[in-house]
Amino acid sequence: MQPIIRTENLDLYYEQFHALKNVNLDIPEKAATAFIGPSGCGKSTLLRTLNRMNDQIAGTRIEGLVSLAGDDIYDKNMEVESLRKRVGMVFQQPNPFPKSIYENVAYGPRLKGIRGKKELDEIVEESLKQAALWDEVKDLQKHSAFGLSGGQQQRLCIARALAVKPDVLLMDESTSALDPISTAKIEELIREIKHRYTIVMVTHNMHQAARVSDKTVFFLNGEVVEAAETKTLFSTPEDSRTEDYISGRFG
Numbered sequence: 145m146q147p148i149i150r151t152e153n154l155d156l157y158y159e160q161f162h163a164l165k166n167v168n169l170d171i172p173e174k175a176a177t178a179f180i181g182p183s184g185c186g187k188s189t190l191l192r193t194l195n196r197m198n199d200q201i202a203g204t205r206i207e208g209l210v211s212l213a214g215d216d217i218y219d220k221n222m223e224v225e226s227l228r229k230r231v232g233m234v235f236q237q238p239n240p241f242p243k244s245i246y247e248n249v250a251y252g253p254r255l256k257g258i259r260g261k262k263e264l265d266e267i268v269e270e271s272l273k274q275a276a277l278w279d280e281v282k283d284l285q286k287h288s289a290f291g292l293s294g295g296q297q298q299r300l301c302i303a304r305a306l307a308v309k310p311d312v313l314l315m316d317e318s319t320s321a322l323d324p325i326s327t328a329k330i331e332e333l334i335r336e337i338k339h340r341y342t343i344v345m346v347t348h349n350m351h352q353a354a355r356v357s358d359k360t361v362f363f364l365n366g367e368v369v370e371a372a373e374t375k376t377l378f379s380t381p382e383d384s385r386t387e388d389y390i391s392g393r394f395g
């Protein structure tokens with residue numbers, strides 16, 4: 145698996161607090177990578193470094209390198225707006241815009257300068273199909289996004305993120321606020337799209353990591369304890385701390 149994202153000797157501090165410690169990680173392209181570990185181990189912090197969402201948190205300091213397809217994303221010439229088009233994000237709580245279903249998905253492509261109705265219609269349809277929502281909303285596109293269920297809203301947010309054709313989709317516990325059926329739908333769609341996009345997901349649910357990811361990274365206290373192919377990590381972990389965690393002895 146070819147890496148698309150690489151971190152080298154990455155350290156992150158919140159003021160004096162050392163939240164990520166010497167993280168060296170390769171994220172494979174067009175595959176799903178899951179970050180697992182107990183609460184507070186740094187999973188979301190690392191996820192946010194991958195599209196510079198941490199820039200918005202005062203007192204954050206970074207050392208080391210994060211590269212995307214060979215580009216240093218913390219380089220002074222890197223435009224954060226264009227980085228975020230390449231690296232989209234879906235959060236824990238669905239956060240659709242207070243607009244119609246159609247306008248939620250068309251928003252990003254419009255910002256990119258796409259104006260033609262036919263082209264926008266096609267992008268909206270394709271994105272909603274990729275997010276496994278099209279069949280449910282194709283006749284409701286002018287309706288408010290707020291009329292959808294939580295699970296549908298989350299799939300709409302995934303469609304919105306995919307509409308700008310990102311290279312990478314970051315998912316920060318994107319199913320933890322959803323019921324089991326909605327969760328299963330999103331897991332299914334991750335399995336469908338991971339061959340086309342690079343997915344990096346934070347999950348509290350080890351079973352979810354085992355079900356949908358190709359690579360799993362186990363964190364503890366801001367450090368990567370073990371990163372391996374998912375099957376290997378869950379069947380024959382190398383580190384006894386990984387084994388203790390996946391067998392439920394802590395966390």
Ligand SMILES: Nc1ncnc2c1ncn2[C@@H]1O[C@H](COP(=O)(O)OP(=O)(O)OP(=O)(O)O)[C@@H](O)[C@H]1O
Binds near residue numbers: 181182183187189
């Ligand atoms: N904005 C912040 N300012 C200061 N400390 C923070 C901030 N965000 C996170 N931290 C601290 O950094 C550490 C890592 O937090 P992070 O949210 O990345 O962990 P996590 O593994 O994603 O946890 P969880 O699974 O509970 O979401 C924690 O000790 C947390 O308290």
